Amino acid sequence: MDPPPAIELRGLVRRFGERTVLRDVSASVPAGATLAVLGRNGAGKSTLLRILATLLRPHAGEVRVLGEALPARAFAVRARLGLLGHDPLLYRDLSGRENLTYHARLHGVAIARVEDVLEAVGMRERADEPVRLLSRGMVQRLAVCRVILHRPSVLLLDEPLANLDPAATQLVAPLIGRASGATRILTSHDPQAALAEADLVLGLEGGRAAFLTEPGRVDREAVGRLYA
Amino acid sequence: MDPPPAIELRGLVRRFGERTVLRDVSASVPAGATLAVLGRNGAGKSTLLRILATLLRPHAGEVRVLGEALPARAFAVRARLGLLGHDPLLYRDLSGRENLTYHARLHGVAIARVEDVLEAVGMRERADEPVRLLSRGMVQRLAVCRVILHRPSVLLLDEPLANLDPAATQLVAPLIGRASGATRILTSHDPQAALAEADLVLGLEGGRAAFLTEPGRVDREAVGRLYA
Amino acid sequence: MTTYGRGLRGLALATVATITVAFALVFFYAPLDADQGFIQKIFYLHVPLAITALCGFVFGGLLGAMHLRTGDRRWDIRSYVAIHMALIFGIGTLITGGIWAKASWGHWWVWSDPTLTSFLIVLLLFCTYQPLRFSIEDSERQARYASVFAVIAGAFVPLNFIAVRLAQAYVHPRVLTLTGGNLPGAMRLTFLVSLVGMALLYVTLWKYEMAAKSTRMQVRALRRALLGDDGVAPLKRSAAPS
């Protein structure tokens, strides 16, 4: 038998008030694979990621992450999950090091790991300045640190490379790229780049899955229609 | 004689505390041209744009925008200038329409123009929801509205397309793209794309201008060294 | 379908009958109070209102707790209606009490009575229920927070009465001693009938409002099924769940 998929959605529905943002979305991502989620602004990509991250609860349908059903078993998956969203989730008045130390404590990770991840994204020298004073790309580097601190096996990446310079993009590739070995769900507004990175592509349109297939089989028109 | 350049920098210096972020940067951008600013995270791109936008004052050197010296004549250039930075500069608890109406009033622009710009970025239907509840890309569309509301002749664009889907990118092209006819200063972390858009390229490194030339003459190595 | 409609008519008739009987007793049977005269008859309106209101608040808290336990939104609506009705009764208490106070003490309000003061505190607390609901946009969160509030505030009702009663040096009421029966028999009977009438009125109103709400919800659900999401006009902003 196949190993169980790392992520499984069946008939997922999520509303905000009267607006149904996700309706009947189903997908299944094998462990170690990368799913790219495409769709226009407001298609529900971030919402999907936040549901998988246990921050939002689904209104209907079945969601399983690492075999655990959400939201009931949310606490069991949090330790193995990293979310990089639009917001860096760092306290602006604390330094990068202080922020990461806080997260290391919350996740029960050795504090020494903070130095390692800072080193990995090239932020050791600037780690003692308040986040508020850093450039946007530096903040994004720290956000990457926050996400990988506890070595999650599922990465939820919402436009992870926004604001990163080419050098930083290189640096973070082993951390949140395919080389990380994690199961990844990835959103991007560059369909070409996303297709190149992914094993599976999910196109969201009007809250529904317009297509779900391998990158090789996605036809250009289908992608074009997403953004029409 | 040539028409005076829209933007002129001579020996610009800006420090934050002990750190000199820009040292001796000089450049000159003719009216209607596009200058792409490249450089790694923390190179000072946003700082440069904020100085040109009259939000930060230079510590030394001469800065002229539309012929007016900054910071002394700042108020004279503000009406003709638009800044799209990392932050959308919108009140999260107000709706898009309320935010834009506020800006229209501040800039002495007819309120009717708000509907036009909302229409132009495809946000009319969602214009009455609090900004806080919109998706990131929608917020960015509204930020574009804010910037072009008063038809500025100088556009300062700090990664303007971040978070915009391909459809939105199409929509905003006539507004903030070359077709807008404005003098543009542009930052981007995609050197290829930036070179394609620009008439001039400025590489910032260690606070200094590493090169300033036309895109055709930029050698790949020089760009590579920027991010080394 | 709407189970709330069932039995509503019978209940309404029983309520009307009981209240009519109560009124008849108040005006024709209960003796005139020796000190206060006719104005004392407001007692039969005032006190049942107060008791029903307080019970309604606690009832709302219990319903809120059910919502939190089960996650079923209908409990929240029940809780909302219970608190809403109790609030109306509570304001009725305040008004009838004020009238009585003006007539018999010459002031609209006095602090000296612990029952009064604790009632005021409870009412102040529950008056925040609507503003709280109003200022949360997400309807699910609205329901959850309202239920949390209902639970806390419901528990607060008895706690507050105990604390305030202890705080006041002299204790002169009455309600809790009512059952002890220091009322003359005729008054007592009249009072009890009024109390039952008021309680019935509360239940009737609650059921009626629930029936209306659930009908409206079903209509919306049907429209949505028929026309899709976009066929249903968004609700006006409202504190009332629907």
Add this chain to the structure above:
Amino acid sequence: MREERAPGSWRTTITVLRKDLLLELRGLETVPAMVLFALATLVVFHFGLNRDTVDGQLAAGVLTATLLFAAMLGINRLFVAEREQGGFDAFLLAPVDRSALLVAKALALFVFLAVLEVIAVPAFGLLLLGTSLGPPLLGLIAMLLLGDVALAVIGTLVSAIAVHTRARDLIGPIIGLPLLMPALIALARGIGPLLAVHGSSWPPARWVLILALYDVVFALLAYAVFDFLLED
């Protein structure tokens, strides 16, 4: 190196004020909430002081402290949206007189205090005050308005000073409270006689004068330094 001033304009002030009121008074819940708050505060004083009614100087003290508290809440939030949501930058990018921002903020604070008083003072009169508010009403209103001006001007001034400093919430109160003290004392002393049983119907001229002078001086001072506070 000071920058020349853009032509000042009431229009800008009104625009900012309107935006502030929109942000602050979103929806109708604010005023009812303020009523509830005022009522609850009075209940606190009733129990705290263990008195059914207060009058004279005690009443004045209670009223002044309540106002000070409301003002503190208002002052604390005055620039929060500007700082956290980019409002400063957005405003500074517009071709308008910068002091309009501070005038608008002071007006917003003034409106906020006035609305609160319209609600809280009658409630105070009804529930806690031992005397009638009728006879001294005009004098009371005059004193309260003068007090509001002081609170609004000084509150805005210090939070503008504080907003760009690191320990902004420390700086604000440290500078603000001593500056406010003379005004508060004048206010409390001025309304004390008004609230006394068989009290006077007009506050002592001395306190009115002190308060009014204080207002004028600080308004001028604030206007003079505003521009410097917004520069970067």
Add this chain to the structure above:
Amino acid sequence: MREERAPGSWRTTITVLRKDLLLELRGLETVPAMVLFALATLVVFHFGLNRDTVDGQLAAGVLTATLLFAAMLGINRLFVAEREQGGFDAFLLAPVDRSALLVAKALALFVFLAVLEVIAVPAFGLLLLGTSLGPPLLGLIAMLLLGDVALAVIGTLVSAIAVHTRARDLIGPIIGLPLLMPALIALARGIGPLLAVHGSSWPPARWVLILALYDVVFALLAYAVFDFLLED
């Protein structure tokens, strides 16, 4: 549909508390504002009441009201950083018991209040109180600590409720004040005799008991419902 609970742990509470205290030290946002507000209120009362000293129940009322309003300032700020800087999401993403956040916030508020009192109560003794604080000191400390628990627990609860509402700065206080009322009454009445001239040195057992019971009941209530306030 409720989610099962992660194993609770003191470690998490301490981590969050430490972060909160660090943030407070960095920004000096809350405690100084509370302290200065309390001091200013005392000065206002001193001049406003036009009395050199107060004692007994009046003194207790003034002290209680002052502490209450200073606490309000702290309560209002309790979740600001979490809301504006993504702290909520960051915390919710961690595999820890969610109520640890509540406990940590309540502890932080308790620490803030204790610091406030260490400064404000002696100041009160110096500025306003007609009797000595020496003899009833232990009793006073006990009562104040019990009162702080109520303020911390209920304050945390209501600001957790208010933080996701639009009119958060008003919703918090208007829900909090009535809920706090019994505790405030008990506190004021309990310390009244301590502050009387030739007063007792220990508060009446009745009030100590009421306050303690109230603390316990609300701590349990808050713990029971807190999870619901964090879900989304």
